[in-house]
Amino acid sequence: ETGVTQSPTHLIKTRGQQVTxxxxxxxxxxxxxxxxQALGQGPQFIFQYYREEENGRGNFPPRFSGLQFPNxxxxxxxxxxxxxxxxxxxxxxxxWGTSSSYEQYxxxxxxxxxT
Amino acid sequence: xxxxxxxxxxxxxxxxxxxxxxxxxxxxxxxxxxxxxKQPPSGELVFLIxxxxxxxxxxxxxxxxxxxxxxxxxxxxxxxxxxxxDSAVYFCALxxxxxxxxxxxxxxxGTRLQVTL
Numbered sequence: 001e002t003g004v005t006q007s008p009t010h011l012i013k014t015r016g017q018q019v020t021x022x023x024x025x026x027x028x029x030x031x032x033x034x035x036x037q038a039l040g041q042g043p044q045f046i047f048q049y050y051r052e053e054e055n056g057r058g059n060f061p062p063r064f065s066g067l068q069f070p071n072x073x074x075x076x077x078x079x080x081x082x083x084x085x086x087x088x089x090x091x092x093x094x095x096w097g098t099s100s101s102y103e104q105y106x107x108x109x110x111x112x113x114x115t
Numbered sequence: 116x117x118x119x120x121x122x123x124x125x126x127x128x129x130x131x132x133x134x135x136x137x138x139x140x141x142x143x144x145x146x147x148x149x150x151x152x153k154q155p156p157s158g159e160l161v162f163l164i165x166x167x168x169x170x171x172x173x174x175x176x177x178x179x180x181x182x183x184x185x186x187x188x189x190x191x192x193x194x195x196x197x198x199x200x201d202s203a204v205y206f207c208a209l210x211x212x213x214x215x216x217x218x219x220x221x222x223x224x225g226t227r228l229q230v231t232l
Contacts, residue, residue, distance in 0.1 A: 033219070035220075042206055042222030042224050043160070043206075044222075045219045045220060045221070056219055103162060105162060106162075108157060108158055
């Protein structure tokens, strides 16, 4: 196991609602990234947080937002949920500033279903 | 723009067979990183290997080996003497430091490996 935890494991929401997903990074890691994985697809990069600031974003609309806390844990918020938001949301942590900066360790994911 | 192609959608083998998973990438950068991840049915992505663009040396780790060839932009993964526990979806991924986002991984669509007895 990587030491990256995510909650909740599963979630069912209705279109138009808002959702918050949580991630605790591996001990000692300072960077958190979020990915969306639709069924049968590879993960797609949403954004990355470093030192509590967004540091890079993929092709996702502003209704996808996030936070990183001083303890490096993170939240992903999605507003105005759409049916296409149904996916596995993966959180990954890494230690930026070292030779292993590019090695990311993933959590088990949160399965979001929007009905 | 960066792109990763895994042309094999699904592969089925019998236990103890060798199997190679193909990965072809596209990038304009001279410095980049390539990865392989395993995703078992539980959903968690398991890190297998990282290779930087300046290191073309092939690597072996137990039954796993990786063949990196810059001339063909390929980073193939071979499992020797496959086992049922190897059954999973395998993803190849690319990271480009020049994007300014160290941990942005571009993934391929994955190859589902099914190993049967």
